[in-house]
Amino acid sequence: MTSHFEQAILPIFEETRPAYLAHARRIAAELGRDGRRITINDVRNAAPPPEGIDxxxxxxxxxxxxxxKVGYENSYRRTCHGRPVAIFRRREAGE
Structure with a gap:
């Protein structure tokens, strides 16, 4: 079941910040090359989001x-207070 956030907020972000999202996705692809596992924190560090972004x-x-998604780890970001963040890896061809 998709949430209101997924249905309403994320599409607005796709529309209003396409350049940032494209840049962050390129960074994620580079960070995740060769099967390396990454979190959104890795992407944030390499491509900080614009000010005022939720x-x-x-x-x-x-x-x-x-x-x-391959697992979870506790976030090291101070503002997250150790909440879990998902760990991802690039999907292999044919998976």
């Missing part, structure tokens, strides 16, 4: 079908 929309970077 941190929840950062999930839009890794929601495409080229990524598969």
């Amino acid at each position: 941190p929840r929309v950062m999930g839009a970077v890794l929601t495409r079908s080229e990524w598969v």
Whole structure:
């Protein structure tokens, strides 16, 4: 079941910040090359989001079908207070 956030907020982010999302997705692809596992925190470090962005929309970077969730780890970001973040790896061809 998709949430209101996924149905209403993420599409607005796709429309209003396409250049940032494209840049962040390129960074994620580079970070995840050769099967390396990454989190959104890795992407944030390499491509900081624009000011005023709700941190929840950062999930839009890794929601495409080229990524598969492989686990969780506690976030090291102070503002996250150790909450878990998903770990992703690039989906292999034929997977």
